[in-house]
Amino acid sequence: MLNSIILSYITFAYFFSFFFYLLMMVMHKEAFGRLATSITLAGFFGHTFAIVLRWIESYQLGIGRAPLSNLYESLIFFAWTMILLYIIVEWKTKNKSVGAFIAPIAFLTMAYASFSPAISSRIQPLIPALKSNWLIAHVITCFFGYAAFALAFALSMMFLLKKLDSPERKNLFLRIIPDSWLLDELSYQMVVIGFLFLTLGILTGSVWAYSAWGAYWQWDPKETWSLITWLVYAALLHSRMVRGWKGNKLATLSIIGFCCVIFTYLGVNYLPGLHSYAKS
Amino acid sequence: MARNGTVSKRTPPFLWSTFSSIKLTIFLLILVAVTSILGTLIPQQESAMKVVQSLSPSLVGFLDSLHLFDMYHSWWFRLIIGALALNLIVCSLDRFSSTLKRFRFTPSATREKPFENLPSEQRFLLQASFDSVTNHVGTLLKSKYKNVKRVDKEKTAFYFVQKGRLSHFGVYLVHFSVLLILLGGFAGSLFGFEAFVNILEGEGVDTVTLRKTRALKPLPFSVRCDKFSVEFYPNGTPKEYRSDLVFFKDGRIAFQSPLRVNHPITFEGITFYQSSYGTLPGNRVRLSLKREDTGDNAFVEAEINQPFPLPGREGEGLITEIKSDFMRMGPAVRLEIQPVAGEKIQMWVFKNHSMIEERFPGIFEKFPKLNPASFKPYTFFLNGTEARYYTGLQVSRDPGVPLVWTGFVTIIVGLFITFFLSHRMIWIQVSRLEKGVNVALAGTSSKNSVGLSREIGRLIAQIRGTMDDIPSSC
Numbered sequence: 001m002l003n004s005i006i007l008s009y010i011t012f013a014y015f016f017s018f019f020f021y022l023l024m025m026v027m028h029k030e031a032f033g034r035l036a037t038s039i040t041l042a043g044f045f046g047h048t049f050a051i052v053l054r055w056i057e058s059y060q061l062g063i064g065r066a067p068l069s070n071l072y073e074s075l076i077f078f079a080w081t082m083i084l085l086y087i088i089v090e091w092k093t094k095n096k097s098v099g100a101f102i103a104p105i106a107f108l109t110m111a112y113a114s115f116s117p118a119i120s121s122r123i124q125p126l127i128p129a130l131k132s133n134w135l136i137a138h139v140i141t142c143f144f145g146y147a148a149f150a151l152a153f154a155l156s157m158m159f160l161l162k163k164l165d166s167p168e169r170k171n172l173f174l175r176i177i178p179d180s181w182l183l184d185e186l187s188y189q190m191v192v193i194g195f196l197f198l199t200l201g202i203l204t205g206s207v208w209a210y211s212a213w214g215a216y217w218q219w220d221p222k223e224t225w226s227l228i229t230w231l232v233y234a235a236l237l238h239s240r241m242v243r244g245w246k247g248n249k250l251a252t253l254s255i256i257g258f259c260c261v262i263f264t265y266l267g268v269n270y271l272p273g274l275h276s277y278a279k280s
Numbered sequence: 281m282a283r284n285g286t287v288s289k290r291t292p293p294f295l296w297s298t299f300s301s302i303k304l305t306i307f308l309l310i311l312v313a314v315t316s317i318l319g320t321l322i323p324q325q326e327s328a329m330k331v332v333q334s335l336s337p338s339l340v341g342f343l344d345s346l347h348l349f350d351m352y353h354s355w356w357f358r359l360i361i362g363a364l365a366l367n368l369i370v371c372s373l374d375r376f377s378s379t380l381k382r383f384r385f386t387p388s389a390t391r392e393k394p395f396e397n398l399p400s401e402q403r404f405l406l407q408a409s410f411d412s413v414t415n416h417v418g419t420l421l422k423s424k425y426k427n428v429k430r431v432d433k434e435k436t437a438f439y440f441v442q443k444g445r446l447s448h449f450g451v452y453l454v455h456f457s458v459l460l461i462l463l464g465g466f467a468g469s470l471f472g473f474e475a476f477v478n479i480l481e482g483e484g485v486d487t488v489t490l491r492k493t494r495a496l497k498p499l500p501f502s503v504r505c506d507k508f509s510v511e512f513y514p515n516g517t518p519k520e521y522r523s524d525l526v527f528f529k530d531g532r533i534a535f536q537s538p539l540r541v542n543h544p545i546t547f548e549g550i551t552f553y554q555s556s557y558g559t560l561p562g563n564r565v566r567l568s569l570k571r572e573d574t575g576d577n578a579f580v581e582a583e584i585n586q587p588f589p590l591p592g593r594e595g596e597g598l599i600t601e602i603k604s605d606f607m608r609m610g611p612a613v614r615l616e617i618q619p620v621a622g623e624k625i626q627m628w629v630f631k632n633h634s635m636i637e638e639r640f641p642g643i644f645e646k647f648p649k650l651n652p653a654s655f656k657p658y659t660f661f662l663n664g665t666e667a668r669y670y671t672g673l674q675v676s677r678d679p680g681v682p683l684v685w686t687g688f689v690t691i692i693v694g695l696f697i698t699f700f701l702s703h704r705m706i707w708i709q710v711s712r713l714e715k716g717v718n719v720a721l722a723g724t725s726s727k728n729s730v731g732l733s734r735e736i737g738r739l740i741a742q743i744r745g746t747m748d749d750i751p752s753s754c
């Protein structure tokens with residue numbers, strides 16, 4: 001299908017934006033940064049176009065459904081939300097260095113979707129259990145949450161890297177990373193957005209499960225891991241809001257949180273028991 | 281001594297001080313997260329059965345003594361959740377009075393403290409009359425804030441406005457919602473049930489089987505499935521399962537509706553979900569009878585336990601059992617022949633006769649019970665059994681669901697308030713100077729200082745913007 005061919009090219013676009021963001025940081029040249037931003041924007045528009053095209057193509061196949069229902073589509077959407085949030089962050093902060101950390105995550109996500117032999121990009125019709133507007137709301141909110149956590153993760157990594165910087169050390173790469181307080185604040189804001197969306201994601205997911213199976217919570221591994229992720233970020237928020245923790249401890253918690261996100265999303269498939277998603 | 285006395289009076293009881301600690305909260309949140317991991321590594325409930333056989337008995341005994349095969353319903357996991365809930369309640373009560381104080385407290389309009397270290401752009405001089413500036417500031421503030429406080433002292437007018445005081449309660453709404461959801465879950469496990477039932481097409485039931493105990497539970501009404509249907513996509517994946525259900529109350533039809541996946545039906549507080557389906561052999565079979573002597577072929581449609589005459593009046597046939605898969609050799613029926621004179625003869629008649637003959641040559645001759653030719657001169661063949669669909673329904677009642685749904689809505693509202701709204705207080709001083717009118721704005725915010733400075737920036741622009749229209753007197 002045309003959409004998946006376009007999407008596999010978008011993968012390379014994000015690789016090149018990563019490459020030029022990196023070049024900008026190493027060579028300290030604004031021009032590379034501008035180039036990277038242009039590629040990212042172009043990639044994002046192509047990405048959006050391909051998702052819409054996939055939707056249209058599903059109608060042409062007589063299936064007609066939103067492109068948000070299998071692993072391939074969710075990976076594509078995950079990368080899309082990450083890039084969208086990143087573009088907003090770059091535009092708001094006028095700082096391009098975050099791009100060097102988030103673009104590779106988007107690139108890897110797209111590459112995994114497009115080139116892993118285990119993942120089919122075919123548009124398959126929906127089994128009855130997946131035909132639900134709650135499911136669409138669930139996928140959209142979850143992945144906005146995941147994308148915000150991915151940005152918080154990138155910002156936390158940058159925070160820890162920035163610690164290595166000092167005036168004596170004339171490292172251009174480290175110099176260009178924004179000040180620690182800004183990273184800390186931004187990463188906290190991303191966690192806040194992510195937490196709100198993850199909460200919405202878990203809630204819409206349980207409403208869907210209730211309408212499909214008659215139980216809103218069954219402690220299956222996927223549900224449980226989403227709760228674990230939620231608890232880790234709740235602990236992070238409390239330690240910041242109430243105990244006033246900042247800096248290293250918070251960055252570490254944010255990194256642990258993102259590992260939980262990835263495990264909830266992909267790792268759970270290797271555990272005994274199946275998410276209801278795959279059960280029916 | 282006296283000093284000790286006062287300390288012990290002020291020190292809250294041990295339990296209270298433990299449970300009002302936010303450190304405990306963080307610890308418990310992490311504890312729930314870490315223990316939950318165990319349950320995703322060790323198969324739970326039904327899936328545990330399969331794994332248990334491959335483990336050593338002592339390990340199984342150990343895991344079982346810790347309830348690790350159903351840990352989310354174990355006493356110790358519930359204890360942790362209970363501690364978290366108690367922690368939440370105690371903390372909220374503990375801090376509520378100080379939150380209420382912050383909510384109620386209105387600071388004086390003439391406070392000077394917010395103006396210490398004021399950024400220079402928040403203090404500016406206007407070339408206009410004092411009255412026109414205060415009029416303008418007064419109407420501007422009234423159009424934007426509910427209560428505008430003004431105090432005049434000597435040559436200065438002091439204004440104070442605030443908004444978002446209610447945002448202090450956002451946290452309580454979030455915590456309350458968490459408790460509501462836990463309470464809903466608890467109510468569901470106490471007063472609800474989860475069961476399932478299979479209904480054959482055309483038949484009705486008035487009991488269901490409980491999932492936990494496998495006990496039968498009577499329903500206060502009966503349900504009949506008139507028809508079950510499956511639709512497929514061209515590629516063979518199922519598209520839709522549908523059961524046409526009819527609910528009977530006191531012998532009369534009370535409600536009828538199709539049930540589809542993702543579209544449950546609730547009747548008298550009990551909810552039905554389409555969850556599976558299958559087929560069972562029905563009551564009717566088709567046999568073909570071949571006469572060896574004449575080579576004639578006859579067909580018979582027979583119903584279970586209803587005798588039918590043999591074509592040549594040699595006796596009566598009777599189907600006594602129908603199996604959809606007999607001894608792994610496919611559909612079969614047990615046929616009983618009562619000849620006009622003599623002993624009853626019993627045999628199994630298979631549908632896949634020739635295939636079985638191929639796989640086990642001579643099997644039919646060896647075992648008279650399996651030989652379809654044991655009543656001369658006939659050889660019996662099974663042409664087909666009628667298949668009947670049954671629909672598999674999940675049946676449950678969960679009185680906690682309304683609480684949980686309410687908690688879902690309020691937790692989102694609460695999170696929004698907590699994260700995105702803040703209590704902002706703004707002080708404005710308008711002073712008459714010789715050179716003109718001096719205006720200064722200062723503010724504080726419970727959080728989100730970026731939003732506050734944006735709000736102050738807008739106020740400054742609005743005050744200056746209109747004032748610049750007034751012709752300056754210099």
Ligand code: HEM
Nearest residue numbers: 234237241242302305364367368371372375451454458698
């Ligand atoms: C798992 C459920 C939660 C538990 C057990 C929990 C527990 C607590 C406790 C014990 C406190 C200290 C007492 C208090 O200030 O009222 C607290 C404070 C707080 N919690 Fe939670 N909480 C939970 C969920 C959340 C969530 C989801 C948020 C989302 C923002 C949140 C936001 C806050 C805030 C902002 C405070 C500080 C309140 C203050 O300083 O007055 N809590 N939490």
